[in-house]
Amino acid sequence: MPHTRAYGTPAASQPLAPLAIERRAVGPHDVRIDILYCGVCHSDLHTARNEWGNTLYPSVPGHEIVGTVTAVGDKVAKFKPGDTVGVGCMVDSCQHCASCADGEEQYCENGFTGTYNGRGKENTWGGYSENIVVNEKFVLRIAHAAEQLAAVAPLLCAGITTYSPLRHWGAGPGKKVGIVGLGGLGHMGVKLAHAMGAHVVLFTTSPGKQADAKRLGADEVVISKDPAQMALHAGSFDFILNTVAAPHDLDAFLTLLKRDGTMCLVGAPATPHPSPTVFNLILKRRQLAGSLIGGVRETQEMLEFCAKHGIVSDIEMIAMKDVNEAYERMLKGDVKYRFVIDMATLKHEAKAA
Template sequence: MTAAPLTAVPAYAAPEPKAPLERITIARRPVGEHDVLIEIAYCGICRSDIHQVEGDWGPAPFPMVPGHEIAGVVTEVGPAVSRYAVGDRVGVGCFVDSCRRCDNCRAGLEQYCARGTTNTYPAGPDGTPAYGGYSTHIVVDENYVLRIPEGIGLAEAAPLLCAGITLYSPLSHWQAGPGKRVAIVGMGGLGHLGVKIARAMGAEVTVLSQSLSKQDDGVRLGAEHFHATSDPETYRKLANSFDLVINTVSAPLDLNAYLGLLTIDGTLVNVGLSAEPTPIGLFSLIGGRRSLAGSMLGGMRETQEMLDFCAVHRIGAEIERIGADEINAAYARVLAGDVRYRFVIDAATVAAPVAETA
């Protein structure tokens, strides 16, 4: 049994760069042979959504419907779909296609596709607009859809599709686990999930945050130690302490100071992205055979592994549910650091009367 064909759906979009988001109608493609139609239940707000709307990352097509932390339920499948059925709980993350032929794609590292992934938004391969998850429905190829296990609520699962995998991937790759000392820099939408996941992996977890204002939360979520990076004494006390430091902060940092926190053969991994150049003193690396690295998302196989891991350990994002009419206020609060720890849009509220048509 399939749902009626669906092409026009409500969404929230920025009509032009830096403009407030407003309700419009968008067109979704018909369900193809390998496609899945998803009724969106929740979509998380990622800081990158704000960067995109503000035009910080270069030209992009408008109107722009952001959203790449999507959780919902399958309502229709194409005739050749084998992985999903109507009623399945599913999610969609930051990309919805890749070349599928390069060495990286064949190795399950689609996020590093040599020809480039097709992002969930803002543009398709031909440069035309691609609409994200601030909407009621989305059509996605089954190969780029994830199964959300029953152990996680859909609202709490939505941010795992970006923030969760962004932390899980480096923690897994650099083998966080028993006997490893891990520091998470920043206690925000990314960092709070890093704390939960690293602790569930069995690592000894420390939070390095600008202040101690979130210390109680950090300890509640699994951190054994919490230190303020605004205190210069922190760097002296913690010198040579960590096997792995993961920086989730998008503001510029003195990475040399954080490299000094690593033990021999330790690694500093950056998942936060500052727009400003960051100077590195090579003595910060050479002195302890340390490594400076970066990490971006995870492939489809690893993202599913992350969701299954989080279900077993009952890990979901700490969220604040909002209605679609609160998106612009939520953006302002994200920029002010006023969220603990991820805004999630209730997609049912997107379906109010439509104001404009794209």
């Protein structure tokens, strides 16, 4: 099995550092990808530090991958060497349950295999590495221009995590859509809902984010800790996408929904939200829902939608050696709005075993 340079950690208490991993040889249905850019997701930090209590070590995070095909198996028909492609949060699923049959592999009833920390036949290692080998069914075609590729990487998680619920609940012309939080997920939610034609309202606790929210496509900005501003929007939203990954009062937003309106949670806090008041749901037939990334088909659709509308993530490029510092800055919200690693810098930090 070929040795591959990577960046990862052997234990929750250790920082990420150079290490060597083994990638499988390219099989008949596989695609080998040299990784150009890899986004940094909050899930990477949770996993590296075992904050969800399920990490397999050594851990190599990274599931927002953009790269170039360098080899394909003899049964691969969709890709060829030189193609620009992406890999998101999954590299396999059972392929035979009802969810997989519906193209919703993220809800695989037997559990999808994550791009990293996958619990299939062996641990999987993610995109903080020089290359990756993936079954062609989980490889995505990228049509953005070459100069946009670094900013495309976060679309593979942050983009699809927000696109899927916006599409599922019908964000578009004539719909009033709220986005709660202006971070890595929230800024993509604003861009996508705006491009879909919805009237977009951004909720934030930070008055200093108002100008940026407007730049990204918000029609209105509401400071959510101001009860007077919140009250002006009572009972008016068709859909609210809540991206905040910290426990907070959900009732404050549920009361803003119309009859039959939905609030969807995509932020994953380490501890539960306070329980919402049941009457805020039953009196208006409101719904509180959740959503998990998107299937392969929908992720490809999202990438094509973003290419058509000129949508990418707002990023800060970092070198591989700076990822531990980036984690600390991410915890403080000190990034606008997504870190992306230039994987060309890996060769300066990692040495093959």
